[in-house]
């Protein structure tokens with residue numbers, strides 16, 4: 257179907273074509289059962305990291321991610337927690353500590369969208385989306401803050417979106433949440449800098465996950481037309497920059513927003 261069509265348009269690098277490019281660390285990736293989070297978790301696995309694969313409901317998918325990571329030479333556990341629930345995040349942290357000790361890298365990736373024009377948007381739709389992105393980032397970062405601060409080179413990486421800057425029809429809730437992530441990242445960058453750790457943000461454009469492939473074909477065609485590189489992106493193309501930001505090679509970069517969007521904002 258559509259996925260095959262996208263894949264056939266370009267050369268997709270396989271895992272073995274890529275160098276891991278990152279030293280082994282202990283990493284937590286929220287929303288790692290599918291999509292971009294899965295790509296990031298698997299990329300960390302290729303680098304031999306210990307990876308906590310967080311999910312909310314897709315337990316079976318999360319366990320597949322764990323197997324892929326173990327096959328690639330990393331170690332991993334699947335950890336169920338709704339990031340909007342502080343007790344569940346705390347329980348997840350205890351599981352991670354039991355399995356791997358302290359955490360070096362936190363990727364706040366878990367996300368949802370509930371798109372509707374603002375005139376029709378309910379307060380519940382507003383709250384639900386802000387909760388996952390902003391309260392979720394709050395709870396996870398609070399819970400792992402001491403670990404990130406104490407790590408030799410702790411890394412906080414938050415996943416925002418191209419729509420944080422440009423806005424998007426039907427996404428007042430989502431764009432607001434993603435713009436909030438910019439301010440959050442820039443503040444945490446200053447606070448974590450006191451401990452020698454960094455915080456950065458990755459802002460993807462349209463990436464091939466269910467969040468995008470569920471859109472009507474006509475919207476995807478419009479996106480491809482509006483993107484100078486003429487296509488939507490792969491999860492691996494986001495995972496690569498996250499792996500770089502998680503590595504020692506990014507040691508003098510903090511408080512930045514890195515766009516990965518095929519030039520869509522040009």
Ligand code: NDP
Pocket residue numbers: 286287288289290291292293310311312313314315337338339340364365366367368388392415416417418459460461462463464465466467468
């Ligand atoms: P997917 O819908 O493919 O995956 C979402 C992931 O988030 C799933 O693993 C899901 O878990 C998890 N999740 C959702 N809500 C919660 C929660 N409350 N607690 C814990 N986990 C949760 O999304 P994408 O991979 O496309 O998106 C990942 C991130 O990237 C999001 O922050 C998104 O906003 C952002 N992004 C995506 C873009 C795109 O084009 N795809 C573009 C720009 C940004 P489960 O499977 O258990 O439901």
